[in-house]
Amino acid sequence: MGVTMETLRSVRTAAVxxxxxxxxRLALAAVWLVAGGLKVGDLAASARAVHAYELMSYDTAEVVGAIQPFLEIALGLLLLIGLATRLTAAISAVLMVIFIAGITWAWAKGLQIDCGCFSDGGALAEGKEAAYGLDILRDLGFLALSGLLVWRPKTRFSVDGLLMGDAR
Incomplete structure (x- = not known):
């Protein structure tokens, strides 16, 4: 029996x-680590950014704003080392959907805020316009990365690989 071209293509695809x-995994880890790292030093600003969406009371936004940076850093670290990759990617996907919904809400309400993804967030300075379309496109890209990892969580150089006996 000979090896067919289809079999060779399948093996190459599986290896890629x-x-x-x-x-x-590493790109998404970087996103979470940078986003969380920029917020963790000023939890009050994080709370103001969450509250700017006008979706919850300030007290609730304060709690969400205090938790969010640590959650983002935890997701980034888990992805960086490749531990529980599928679960971490699924949580990332859920958060991205929530972020996209929040940005869409702010856009629909006519709010002029910075999304707070990689900044202090909050109201934009006079004369500045929100770039909600670009924010949503960016987050859709991050959602796609999350989805890819939910679908194909096997990665190289990961704790998951070590635990499964595939440390490559």
Missing amino acids: WPWISTLA
Whole structure:
């Protein structure tokens, strides 16, 4: 029996996916680590950014704003080391959907705020316009990375790989 071209293509594809997933895992880890790292030093600003969406009371926004940076950093660290990749990616996907919904809400309400994803957030300075379309597109890209990792969580150089006996 000979090896068919389809079999060779299938083997090559199977070998490439862990590398693609590794790049997605590391990119998403960087996103969470940077986003959380920028917020963790000023939890009051994080609370103001959450409250700017006008979706919850200030007291609730204060709690969410205090938890969010630590959650983002935890997700980033888990993805960086590749532990519980599928679960972490699923949580990332849920958060991205929530963020996209929040940005869409702010846009629909006519609010002029910075999304607070990689900044202090809150009301924009006079004369500045929100870039909600770009924010949503960016978050859709992050959602796609999360989805890819939910679909194909096997990555290289991960704790998951060590635990499963595939440390490559």
